[in-house]
Amino acid sequence: xxxxxxxxxxxxxIDFLNPAPLMWDFxxxxxxxxxxxxxxxxxxxxxxxxxDLFTGQADxxxxxxxxxxIDPTMLIIPGCTIAAKGxxxxxxxxxxxxxxxxxxxxxxxxxxxxxxxxxxxxFRKYWNPQARFIPVEPQLDKMLRIADxxxxxxxxxxxxxxxSQARADRTGEELLYIDLAREWQQKTGVPWVSAFWTMRADAxxxxxxxxEELVADFVHSRNHGLTHIxxxxxxxxxxxxxxxxxxxxxxxxxxHYVLDxxxxxxxxTFFRYAHEYSVLPEEPELNFM
Ligand SMILES: C=C(O[C@@H]1C=C(C(=O)O)C=C[C@H]1O)C(=O)O
Numbered sequence: 001x002x003x004x005x006x007x008x009x010x011x012x013x014i015d016f017l018n019p020a021p022l023m024w025d026f027x028x029x030x031x032x033x034x035x036x037x038x039x040x041x042x043x044x045x046x047x048x049x050x051x052d053l054f055t056g057q058a059d060x061x062x063x064x065x066x067x068x069x070i071d072p073t074m075l076i077i078p079g080c081t082i083a084a085k086g087x088x089x090x091x092x093x094x095x096x097x098x099x100x101x102x103x104x105x106x107x108x109x110x111x112x113x114x115x116x117x118x119x120x121x122x123f124r125k126y127w128n129p130q131a132r133f134i135p136v137e138p139q140l141d142k143m144l145r146i147a148d149x150x151x152x153x154x155x156x157x158x159x160x161x162x163x164s165q166a167r168a169d170r171t172g173e174e175l176l177y178i179d180l181a182r183e184w185q186q187k188t189g190v191p192w193v194s195a196f197w198t199m200r201a202d203a204x205x206x207x208x209x210x211x212e213e214l215v216a217d218f219v220h221s222r223n224h225g226l227t228h229i230x231x232x233x234x235x236x237x238x239x240x241x242x243x244x245x246x247x248x249x250x251x252x253x254x255x256h257y258v259l260d261x262x263x264x265x266x267x268x269t270f271f272r273y274a275h276e277y278s279v280l281p282e283e284p285e286l287n288f289m
Pocket of ligand 1: 014
């Protein structure tokens with residue numbers, strides 16, 4: 001917790017392509033310097049972001065939805081999300097040709113909390129309730145050596161999908177690349193919600209920031225990011241092994257950045273099933289700041 005008005009809020013952010021529009025003002029002038037006086041950003045993976053918030057090493061985090069059920073004393077900052085209302089492209093279950101129903105073991109990307117929980121629900125409810133889950137580093141070949149299917153998220157998933165034909169040519173092995181957000185929506189009728197900004201309930205105490213100023217910082221950053229997609233495509237083309245057209249499609253067609261009513265319904269459905277299938281401890285209320 002911050003104790004003086006000059007103390008900055010510690011922000012745990014995710015070092016993937018998908019949050020880039022949310023981070024626009026935090027990473028670009030003219031707002032960057034102003035926001036640097038309010039927020040101290042540290043980048044990591046989704047699971048690490050949650051850990052930093054829950055262990056008190058961060059005040060605000062782009063937190064995987066699953067983590068919110070672990071500590072519902074946290075407050076959701078309204079407005080922004082990482083979600084999908086169609087294909088998400090970066091959350092994949094990769095299986096052998098026999099499909100997920102035949103998978104006995106699933107290697108789970110250790111950087112994921114939420115997609116891992118969704119995957120477990122999909123197996124328990126629809127595909128194979130007996131499947132076993134093994135946490136593994138996100139390397140497809142390694143994962144498929146020890147399991148029948150693999151969950152990949154984020155940039156490693158985007159790259160694996162781009163490489164899918166080349167991999168099949170290389171290895172002679174045909175794999176299925178299942179987009180889990182599309183699968184989830186077809187089965188449940190609600191959007192897939194991965195993450196949202198979450199803060200410790202006492203985070204604003206001791207700072208001079210009001211609730212409205214804080215919400216505006218995040219919402220304006222997202223809005224500015226969405227008007228700078230061309231710039232983001234240029235920036236990211238040199239950082240990730242993807243074509244500019246894929247980066248653009250991912251930021252404009254795949255990821256949905258507005259935490260709207262449909263996403264809130266999606267979250268409630270996710271939490272209800274997660275509790276029903278013993279994937280998460282309890283079904284939390286959605287508490288907004
Ligand atoms: C869309 C994605 O969402 C991310 C996936 C998360 C998870 O699986 O725990 C958490 C935060 C999101 O930023 C992705 O990484 O592909």
